[in-house]
Amino acid sequence: TLGQKLNKVFKDLRGYGKLSEKNISDALREIRMALLEADVHFSVVKDFLSKVKEKSLGQEVLNSITPGQQVVKIVHDELVELLGGEAVELERPKGFVKILLVGLQGAGKTTTAGKLASWLKRNKKRPLLVSCDTQRPAARDQLRILAEQVDVPFFTINDEKDPKKIAAAAIDRATEEGVDAIIVDTAGRLHVDEELMDEVVQVRDLFQPNEILFVADAMTGQDAVQSAKAFNESVGTTGIILSKLDGDSRGGAALSIRWITGKPIKFCGIGEKLDQLEAFYPDRMASRILG
Amino acid sequence: IFSGGGKIAPEDLDSIEEILLSADLGPSTVIPLIDHLRDNSPKGIEYNELLSYLEKEIESLFQQDRKSLIQNSAGPTVIMMVGVNGTGKTTTVAKLAQYYKQQGKSVMLASCDTFRAAATDQLQVWADRLGIEAIQQGAGADPAAVAFDALKAALSRGTDVLICDTAGRLHNKSNLMEELKKISRVLGKELEGAPHETLLVLDAVTGQNGFIQAEQFHKELNLSGVIVSKLDGTAKAGVVVSIEKDLQIPVKFVGVGESIDDFALFSPKEFVKELLE
Numbered sequence: 128t129l130g131q132k133l134n135k136v137f138k139d140l141r142g143y144g145k146l147s148e149k150n151i152s153d154a155l156r157e158i159r160m161a162l163l164e165a166d167v168h169f170s171v172v173k174d175f176l177s178k179v180k181e182k183s184l185g186q187e188v189l190n191s192i193t194p195g196q197q198v199v200k201i202v203h204d205e206l207v208e209l210l211g212g213e214a215v216e217l218e219r220p221k222g223f224v225k226i227l228l229v230g231l232q233g234a235g236k237t238t239t240a241g242k243l244a245s246w247l248k249r250n251k252k253r254p255l256l257v258s259c260d261t262q263r264p265a266a267r268d269q270l271r272i273l274a275e276q277v278d279v280p281f282f283t284i285n286d287e288k289d290p291k292k293i294a295a296a297a298i299d300r301a302t303e304e305g306v307d308a309i310i311v312d313t314a315g316r317l318h319v320d321e322e323l324m325d326e327v328v329q330v331r332d333l334f335q336p337n338e339i340l341f342v343a344d345a346m347t348g349q350d351a352v353q354s355a356k357a358f359n360e361s362v363g364t365t366g367i368i369l370s371k372l373d374g375d376s377r378g379g380a381a382l383s384i385r386w387i388t389g390k391p392i393k394f395c396g397i398g399e400k401l402d403q404l405e406a407f408y409p410d411r412m413a414s415r416i417l418g
Numbered sequence: 419i420f421s422g423g424g425k426i427a428p429e430d431l432d433s434i435e436e437i438l439l440s441a442d443l444g445p446s447t448v449i450p451l452i453d454h455l456r457d458n459s460p461k462g463i464e465y466n467e468l469l470s471y472l473e474k475e476i477e478s479l480f481q482q483d484r485k486s487l488i489q490n491s492a493g494p495t496v497i498m499m500v501g502v503n504g505t506g507k508t509t510t511v512a513k514l515a516q517y518y519k520q521q522g523k524s525v526m527l528a529s530c531d532t533f534r535a536a537a538t539d540q541l542q543v544w545a546d547r548l549g550i551e552a553i554q555q556g557a558g559a560d561p562a563a564v565a566f567d568a569l570k571a572a573l574s575r576g577t578d579v580l581i582c583d584t585a586g587r588l589h590n591k592s593n594l595m596e597e598l599k600k601i602s603r604v605l606g607k608e609l610e611g612a613p614h615e616t617l618l619v620l621d622a623v624t625g626q627n628g629f630i631q632a633e634q635f636h637k638e639l640n641l642s643g644v645i646v647s648k649l650d651g652t653a654k655a656g657v658v659v660s661i662e663k664d665l666q667i668p669v670k671f672v673g674v675g676e677s678i679d680d681f682a683l684f685s686p687k688e689f690v691k692e693l694l695e
């Protein structure tokens with residue numbers, strides 16, 4: 128583990144006081160390796176290391192008899208801070224909730240839409256699930272089935288090719304059905320596909336969501352910075368949902384995405400079932416990234 | 419970053435390191451490579467020389483004798499498509515089916531994802547577009563039973579190729595990996611040597627976990643190849659370098675879009691060129 132590696136770096140120091148430049152640079156090299164292995168973006172690692180170096184040259188480490196452990200604590204605390212600090216308890220959303228889900232192909236948007244409907248229902252809201260994915264084969268059937276599993280109303284327009292028309296009609300349907308939340312699922316798209324990025328911006332302008340959630344796969348590597356940045360700049364995300372955290376990827380993408388967008392990670396997908404959505408805990412994520 | 423044709427400086431090596439890291443080659447591949455270059459390259463090597471040296475160096479890490487897909491001479495060629503959730507398996511099954519059809523082969527699909535909502539509907543849409551049959555059973559059916567039915571049908575009709583789509587699953591879920599092994603065993607019992615190809619579909623955006631995916635799926639199923647999907651994005655899939663080098667599993671195809679034609683044979687040369695872009 129990183130802790131063991133750092134203890135090795137500092138093992139000859141005990142009782143001899145001052146840390147050398149070499150101790151610190153060896154420690155930083157181990158930390159860099161661990162974070163890159165965990166898929167944290169190299170720019171984020173660079174920035175992170177400079178913060179850790181600054182803190183490591185401070186009194187706690189210099190005067191410690193276990194400088195290795197002190198550095199591990201600094202790294203862990205700095206990670207927690209960067210990931211958002213205290214875990215935020217998700218409250219029952221008040222008023223009329225309008226959620227728009229966006230993200231790359233296969234990230235888990237449709238499944239997450241079902242999970243959000245389930246979560247809202249458990250929090251005494253009445254959600255409507257809407258499919259605006261007019262592109263993927265059987266996408267609408269997929270969400271319809273999930274809606275049935277959660278027992279919430281579902282809406283789409285079957286032969287409609289234009290997602291904007293579906294989003295507009297969904298608002299009317301919500302009023303008819305007496306729901307107080309609408310979750311709109313969109314087709315996966317690449318941030319470099321200008322036409323599709325324009326399309327989702329137009330859906331946003333029409334639907335006027337109060338939450339735009341970027342669904343990202345926890346196993347994403349360095350590309351996390353590129354896609355998250357592009358979606359945030361074009362569509363404007365209000366929060367992130369990290370999916371497939373039940374895998375064994377270290378999840379460095381969480382740090383990269385938070386760093387580049389500054390937006391909070393609101394939920395974690397921890398399985399394929401519709402009740403497998405939980406709040407995001409920065410300290411748990413920090414431990415996971417550090418391996 | 420470089421104006422091209424200039425002399426390489428140590429800080430330029432840092433830029434090259436960043437290019438390789440951002441391509442997901444992974445620090446355990448990149449850092450030693452850069453350190454080696456830093457200590458061994460002649461002072462002020464030409465930038466273009468360094469780049470072509472790097473290209474050759476990385477290309478040499480790929481499997482050298484690359485065979486395309488195995489062909490069974492004694493009955494249908496059976497192919498199993500596997501991988502973690504959402505990587506593009508179902509879409510890739512369709513692309514591979516068209517690839518074979520274009521060679522004049524008869525193709526049948528097996529809808530072994532009996533778990534995920536609308537998985538069989540999704541494969542059926544592709545089968546209809548291709549004008550081929552997708553064997554399926556009801557939701558929640560045993561995937562191995564679907565595979566068995568499909569292989570029986572392919573054998574009786576003399577179909578050239580049978581491609582089995584399977585449900586996405588995380589490699590750290592042992593019960594799901596066991597399910598996949600059972601499908602493989604059932605195919606092998608019914609036709610000796612089946613499945614002739616077990617292909618892992620890997621999403622190009624995957625980071626270092628991609629190596630663990632390949633390692634685990636390979637350990638359980640003995641992979642015959644990898645297909646990298648979504649290379650039309652900005653991710654470079656550099657993790658395949660260590661998959662080829664350390665696991666000796668060849669990348670056979672790449673997916674470069676959502677339509678059925680967005681499919682091509684893998685070329686290490688092209689791939690490495692893109693990597694160093």
Ligand SMILES: Nc1nc2c(ncn2[C@@H]2O[C@H](COP(=O)(O)OP(=O)(O)OP(=O)(O)O)[C@@H](O)[C@H]2O)c(=O)[nH]1
Pocket residue numbers: 230231232233234235236237238239260263266313314315316370371372373374395396397398399503504534586588
């Ligand atoms: N293990 C696991 N699988 C998940 C999770 N979230 C989604 N999945 C699976 O990931 C795959 C893709 O999920 P979808 O919901 O279809 O993804 P999507 O983003 O809607 O895909 P597109 O619409 O094609 O862009 C499916 O097999 C889901 O069951 C999760 O938290 N854990």
Ligand SMILES: Nc1nc2c(ncn2[C@@H]2O[C@H](COP(=O)(O)OP(=O)(O)OP(=O)(O)O)[C@@H](O)[C@H]2O)c(=O)[nH]1
Pocket residue numbers: 232233263315317501502503504505506507508509510531534537584585586587647648649650651672673674675676680
């Ligand atoms: N841009 C792009 N998208 C792709 C590519 N291959 C697949 N996709 C998209 O990725 C998403 C997931 O594809 P699927 O074929 O459903 O993936 P899967 O692995 O079968 O998913 P599960 O069965 O749920 O595990 C869909 O939106 C596809 O259109 C590709 O090469 N490029």
Ligand SMILES: [Mg+2]
Pocket residue numbers: 236237238260266313314315
């Ligand atoms: Mg979807």
Ligand SMILES: [Mg+2]
Pocket residue numbers: 507508509531537583584585586
């Ligand atoms: Mg599938």
